[in-house]
Amino acid sequence: MTSASKAAPQGAGTVFRNARVLDVVAGRYLDGQSVWVEGGVIRAIAPDADRMAGADAEVIDLGGKVLMPGLCDAHVHVTAITPNFAELGRMSPFYVTVHTADVLKGMLERGFTTVRDAGGADWGLAKAVAEGALPGPRLLYCGKALSQTGGHADMRGPGQQELGECFCCAGLGRVCDGVPEMRRACRDLIRTGATHIKLMVSGGVASPTDRIDSTQFAMEELYAAVEEAEAANIPVMGHAYTARAINRALEAGITSIEHGNLLDESSVRLFVEKGRWLVPTLATYSALAEEGLAAGMPADLHRKVYDVLDAGREALRLAHAGGVKIAFGTDLLGIMHRRQLTEFALRAQVQAPIDVIRSATTVAADLFRMGDRIGRVEPGLLADLIVVDGDVLHDVAPWSRPDETIRLVMKEGRVLVAR
Known part of the structure; x- marks a missing residue:
């Protein structure tokens, strides 16, 4: 060549x-x-x-x-330079940006030309990439992911009381409770040009006080967020693991479910009925299990990885067999970003190579509402x-x-x- x-x-x-x-x-x-x-x-x-x-x-x-x-990656955290999110929230945004430049460059070198950030990146980072100041894929961003108190983006330990949030600092999430706070938070993110809204609608691995099997946000809060996003003509992504959390989110109108490791047949039917997307992220669980501790993940959170590790492939099998629209996502953190393309081999245990490619091209483009462009x-x-x-x-x-x-x-x- x-x-x-x-x-x-x-x-x-x-x-x-x-x-x-x-x-x-x-x-x-x-x-x-x-x-x-x-x-x-x-x-x-x-x-x-x-x-x-x-x-x-x-x-x-x-x-x-x-x-x-x-290629498109529908679930990344380009500013997650460590899997210890509590520590990340205490870092200088200038320090984080320097290391984020390496994350973005690596994604580009792996063939990704569009990525959708699921919490952490903001309008300034996206503008720097668009202007060429930082080499990287086209960056779609939501700003901070939204969480209830004690939810997946609340990084306080049980002995901490003060929230101490700084909306301009490094960190992946923002806490809001009740419909008025939800509307204000969504409108503030939309004001900054967010291309989508991210909601934490179930417990997660990397948060200190919630359980994997919990549901988060009341239905009226979910409806409010979806209404605000629809008013701005942008989609909503929802972090969820269990069928109960997934089904609540789909009923509320959320556009895509991230992870979805513990879905069931009822979830598959709802995905198809409502024409929504699933974004599995198998690469991150494999990576966290193998090197999460070495990468800086707290040991008590690392144990939660095994609650969802093996279920991801079965969820992918159910969704693929049921005709769900499946987009490509990885959700990798810290030094584990280098494993982005391992998602291909993991999905190939269930899907044909062309189906995995479609998940990272046409399916993701449609999810981004960019099917007429990329x-x-x-x-x-x-x-x-x-x-x-x-x-x-x-x-x-x-x-x-x-x-x-x-x-x-x-x-x-x-x-x-x-x-």
């Missing part, structure tokens, strides 16, 4: 020759194609598309390598593209060696990674 210049101007355009284009919708390759990119957009795909480009366009010969849409290699869509050396249509092995197999990453027509 001819090496591409990272400094190539977007306006000059790029032509990929001898591309094996992956049609993720049809689940097939289109061999021997040329793809013309100009102005950040895919202009044409045809064997002779290079003839349509200007003479100054940069030509990259792929030699038959796969050209496919950039997720496919088609004329008119943004030129978010990656070049992969390997048969990704039939095998997940190429995702296990990204430094060797992901040869190029383009975001909106700019080559940001070239190997």
Whole structure:
């Protein structure tokens, strides 16, 4: 493959020759194609598309390598530089941002061109990425995740009384109780340009005082949050594990359920009936079990990982068999971010490789309400593209060696990674 210049101007355009284009919708390759990119957009795909480009366009010969849409991760925490969330809330936001730059760069190098943050990232970080000041994937953000007192984003231990929240500081969550506080919190996040709202609707692993099997927020609080999000035309993501918590959230109108490890058949029926999304995050449980303690997770919280570790695959099997829309998510923390692509191998125990790819492209794009902009290699869509050396249509092995197999990453027509 001819090496591409990272400094190539977007306006000059790029032509990929001898591309094996992956049609993720049809689940097939289109061999021997040329793809013309100009102005950040895919202009044409045809064997002779290079003839349509200007003479100054940069030509990259792929030699038959796969050209496919950039990947999407629907559940990340780019500012979670440690799995100890209580400690994270005491860190300087400047310190956290420096380390977040490495997290974002790593995601881009792994082929992710759009990620949806589930608590921690804000408008300033998203703007820095959009302006190119921080190299990274397109960053969708919710600001702080919303939690009830004693919920999954309340990081006080049982002996602490003062909340001590600083809404501009590092940390993943914000506590609000009752309908008026919920509405105010949602409206404040929407004011900052949040692309979605995140609610903690059940207990979780990384919080000190709640139980995995608890439900959180009263129904009227959930309805209020959904109403505020719908007024702003943005979706709501809900952290939930048990079928009881999941079903309450789906009944309230929440758009996607994050994790969902303990769902059941009644949940599957509700997902399909209401047309909602599930975002499993198998990679984080495997990672936390293996190296959570070494990464800084408190031992008493690390024990909670095993309450949901083995259930995740069965939940994925039920959801996949039942026709639920399943998006790609990882939820990794601290040093474990490097394991982002292990989600492919974990899901491949249940899903075909193309289904996992769809979860990270078309399905995620629809969840983000960006299906008309990203997720496919088609004329008119943004030129978010990656070049992969390997048969990704039939095998997940190429995702296990990204430094060797992901040869190029383009975001909106700019080559940001070239190997």
